[in-house]
Amino acid sequence: MASRIVRAACPHDCPDSCALLVTVEDGRAIKVAGDPDHPGTQGVLCTKVSRYTDRTYHRDRLLTPMKRVGAKGEGKFAPISWDEALETVASRLSAIAARDPQAILPYSYAGTMGLVQGESMAARFFHKLGASLLDRTICASAGATALRYTYGASIGMDIEHVPDARLIIIWGGNPIASNLHFWTRVQEAKRRGATLVAIDPYRSLTAEKCHRHIAPMPGTDGALALAIMHVLMRDDLLDHDYIASHTVGFEALRERAKAYSPARAAELCGIDAGDIEWLAGLYGQLAVRERQPVAIRLNYGMQRSHGGGQAVRAVACLPSLVGAWRHPAGGLQLSTSGFFPVDNQALQRPDLLPGLPALPRTVNMSTIGDALLDAGDGQHGLVGPRIEALVVYNSNPVAVAPQSTKVAEGFARGDLFTVVLEQFRTDTADYADILLPATTQLEHVDVHKAYGHTYFLANNQAIAPLGEAMPNTEIFRRLAQRMGFDEPCFADSDEDIAAQAIVATDPRAAGISWESLKAQGWQKLKLPAAPLAEGGFATASGKCEFYSEAMRRDGLDPLPDYVPPYEAPATAPELAARYPLAMISPPARNFLNSSFVNVDSLRATEGEPHLDIHPEDAAPRSVANGGMVRVFNDRGSMLARARVTDRARRGLVVGLSIWWKKLAPDGKNANELTSQRLTDLGRAPVFYDCLVQVEAVPAAAAVPEPAAPALSS
Secondary structure, eight states, X not given: OOEEEEEEEOOSSOTTOOEEEEEEETTEEEEEEEOTTSTTTTTOOOHHHHTHHHHHTOTTOOOSOEEEOSOTTTOOEEEOOHHHHHHHHHHHHHHHHHXXXXXXXXXXXXXXXXXXXXXXXXXXXXXXXXXXXXEOOTTTXXXXXXXXXXXXXXXXXXXXXXXXXXXXXXXXXXXXHHOHHHHHHHHHHHHTTOEEEEEOSBOOHHHHTSSEEEOOOTTOHHHHHHHHHHHHHHTTOOOHHHHHHHEEOHHHHHHHHHXXXXXXXXXXXXXXXXXXXXXXXXXXXXXXXXXXXXXXXEOGGGGSSTTHHHHHHHHHHHHHHHTGGGSTTOEEESOOGGGSOBOHHHHHOGGGSOOTTOOOOEEEGGGHHHHHHOOSSXXXXXXXXXXXXXXXXXXXXXHHSSSHHHHHHHHTOTTOEEEEEESSOOTTGGGOSEEEEBOOGGGSOEEEOOSSSSEEEEEOOOSOOSTTOBOHHHHHHHHHHHTTOOOGXXXXXXXXXXXXXXXXXXXXXXXXXXXXXXXXXEEEOOOOSSTTTTOOOSSTTSSEESSOHHHHHTTSOSSOOOOOOSSSTTTOHHHHHHOOEEEEOOBOTTOBTTBTTXXXXXXXXXXXXXXXXXXXXXXXXXXXXXXXXXXXXXXXXEEEEEEEOTTBOTTEEEOOBOOOGGGSTTSOOGGGTOOOOBOSSTTOBOTTOOEEEEEEOOTTSOOOOOOOOOOOO
């Protein structure tokens, strides 16, 4: 029996970006394990990825091209040949492009984080075509924009040093579920005496294991951060040398923070002012008076409200006020992706775009519902022609995009030509006119950067593609050939593209190439242990910019401030009178966005859609633990099983997500309730800026069983 080990990388949207070892016997992958030698992975994988062979060999894998034979959304397809599929897609796109290529829209995100199978050949194809550009905002753009204005890029501390921290603040995240390898380091720090603090509206699995949990209402984190600044400045818990040498705008920030006393912030956040005083005092005392490392792990949950960008700005200023960057174990991490020297010009070839002043329009992926329903008259905010063709890859927008009812209505348009590249028959795939089978990570080549550590990783192909599945790159390569695109870049192999991904001349990538990477599996960037100890921020000033001149030029408030939620009693009292409960929908532990929902063992562990509700909110609504409830607002509704628990603070309900709609009891998920409004910075969605009402569903009312995903018809 022939057996070999293949070095690979986890492709999913997770900061850990694990190094994998795939055991292959006689051409079949039999085991996926973490690489014990990779300092980030340490041989441990999450439950989801440790079962990756279940995904690759799943009985429902899409393994042949398909065409729709039923109504859109019905999920009825018949198999066709690749020749027919490619010819159909090429001819339809060519006809539309002849009228106006901007009527064609790609839609993709982080179904794979790979630089090859993500936006390389696909971007080249759509750039050459002249299709509309996609503003990829659905997850991280509010925080990324905030960091760009504050630090110059998405840069931060290296989590490998976290065990040495004395205080770790986990702000807006649940790393037990979504950042496992960071959490193992936090546990080590705890064993060494560190204090752990969770800031989260919900008492998550992580918050339960911290020494202190502070639970502000969703969307109020900016006020909390400014109040912490207020205390640091009031009590002179400041590193004046670091501020003078490595920051811009301190005096202006001081004036702004004066307005946010702990008492005022406590009222805005719905928390105790004493908690703010305690946390700010501990943070400043350890960092400034005792010169000990203090760390903040900021995550994406807290940016998903109206003021999410400015809230990230406010939190990101804190380490520079106390000089936390002086220590390898101090500072802040939201993302490390900005450290990676990736050659996006070579990968995506923006030079293929039509020249100025005729650049294609940009469509925001977070408002895809409105965009698809716009008739080209701008009534739903779309600029330019109606969208006539949509090509979806690496995403499942019918499940994950906000205001899902509108998204599904748009996808159901009879005059919309929809192509979906997929591994499974997702909610979105059911609306496809042409469905194309894509490979999983074990079946193709890729190269990965990370946003939670500082290692490039290689993904070597472990097995041959199953059935007739093809990598994204090969699908777009063949479409380009069908459409007569003859630029040499469309003939690049996946190995060629991987070799183009890294800027080898950048000192941070010294000694790293595709050849070395695929042989070794992973290589660490050349960075100082404390990369911002002596400044070196990527801003124009080279400093942490409390006051951002770039923001002023862009017509924005140049200082951090609290921007209240769209949907809250103070800002929308009439709405709050009808829908008095805030709702958030963070990731379920056994799913990753909408990936893995169809893996039987993981879905069985998750059970069914649940809604956590505080006892004092449940009682007046006659909601019993284990009873079925209807959650609703003006945008839609969903059914869920109630869990009456004080893990949800009073005034908040929590629906762990993201379920495939077809696998939920009523064919709906939390995004029926979310809105298409956008954040203050980065044009990102406001998933956690959402008011709802909850009512008990009588036990006698029939709740339909979820339908199994159809395979073929």
